[in-house]
Amino acid sequence: MPANDPHDHGSELSEMQLRVKALETILTEKGYVDPAALDQIVENVETKIGPHIGARIVARAWVDPEFKRRLLADATEAVNSVAGFDPISSHLVAVENTPQTHNVVVCTLCSCYPWSVLGLPPVWYKSAPYRSRTVIDPKGVLSDFGVTLPAATDIRIWDSTAETRFLVLSMRPPGTDGWSEEQLALLVTRDCMVGTGLPKSPEQNKPGAP
Secondary structure, three states: OOOOOOOOOOOOOOHHHHHHHHHHHHHOOOOOOHHHHHHHHHHHHHOOHHHHHHHHHHHHHOHHHHHHHHHHHHHHHHHHOOOOOOOOOOOOEEEEOOOOOOEEEOOOOOOOOOOHHHOOOOOHHHOHHHHHHHHHHHHHHHHHHOOOOOOOOOOEEEEOOOEEEEEOOOOOOOOOOOHHHHHHHOOOHHHHHHHOOOOOOOOOOOOOOO
């Protein structure tokens, strides 16, 4: 049944949402779950984590050489020092794109993903085709995302695990000299922090640009 179909009992919730609600009710009644803690988790997911956090991190690295050094040396420490949310529980590694090397992140076993800095993983990241093709045909996968790299650029694949997650530090777009950290953060996309995209150009960030 489609997720947005109304059910016979008049509920607007999908079948999956009804199951989650029922499970939440049972766990709460048995004392296994604190409703206040659940509400806090939901609030964190909706407002306190997401790609805007990662974008701030990347933009900070573009304008602050010392922070960039710290980020590449120990991303967990560097991110926790500025993010303003609960500490990252898993080990975060930042990998830097250069004219010689382009980094792409995948989780070949499941869908391990740095939620704290990128938010919820996109559907394609969890899909079997992405998880399998990325390691055997990375240029083909990047082409599917509209990314074409110079022939001499090496593509390095990073396989996330439950213990280690990765954040791609893209190259700063040309034409952004003198831009503030806040302005630069608007050029950073979720996909470029996974490696399946590139930052927006200044022209793409103009009002009305596609």
